[in-house]
Amino acid sequence: MSAERKKLILAIAVIFAANIFIIALVQYASADLYKRGSSGDTVREIQTRLKNWGYYSGAVDGVYGSGTEEAVRLFQRKNGLSVDGQVGNQTLAALGITPSSSGGSGNAGNQTASDSDLYLLARVISAEARGEPYNGQVAVGAVILNRIKHPSFPNTLSGVIYQTDAFTCMVDGQFDQPISETSYRAAQDALNGVDPSGGAIYYFNPDTATSAWIWSRPLIVQIGKHRFCS
Secondary structure, eight states: OHHHHHHHHHHHHHHHHHHHHHHHHHHHHHHHOTTTBBHHHHHHHHHHHHTTSOOOOOOOOSSHHHHHHHHOOOHHHHHHHHHSSSSOOOOOOOTOOOOOSSOOSSTTTTOOOOHHHHHHHHHHHHHHTSSHHHHHHHHHHHHHHHHSSSSOOOSSHHHTTTTHHHHHOGGGGGGOOOOOOOHHHHHHHHHTTOOOTSSEEEEEEETTOHHHHHTTEEEEEEEETTTEEE
């Protein structure tokens, strides 16, 4: 091989390596990353969700300190994420927070819902309807989305799911269990407008429900162990 050809191949290799480095640098720069020392509304949202799930016991002050970092590490460890104590796009999605957003996951009723919407809805479906027929899983997702459009409930997916006392899975540990494969499919169907509940905004298990009020809600349909009501 001639010296000129060797120089040409070397030059091409250097240019290729430089392009790869630039692409990686741009991707890193464009990714959301919250770590010790960060502050703001998104940090406050991270703290709120970690506190609601029992990972964080400190103040929700919007300041990413050592307590927040330790809570993030615990959350990452329990959910199979890379444990570094920093909240990048993958951990944001696991928390149900849309990257580049400080207000939660937005309107999940839209068919172009983000990956974090799908993840969050699938996690609730898995926790609330584990072992139920597939239509029943989709129906639980539909109820959550129906609430977004109803004036009596918050108008965002995260707002509905994290509403105080709305779902038992948020306090009994079920929300932290692994997500079933069918729950992802059920969440996607619900996001695409499939609604086996018939427009319901409530559901409950008649075998365990003790509230007279929930029993007073008009029945629309029963699927598996759940009664879906208006």
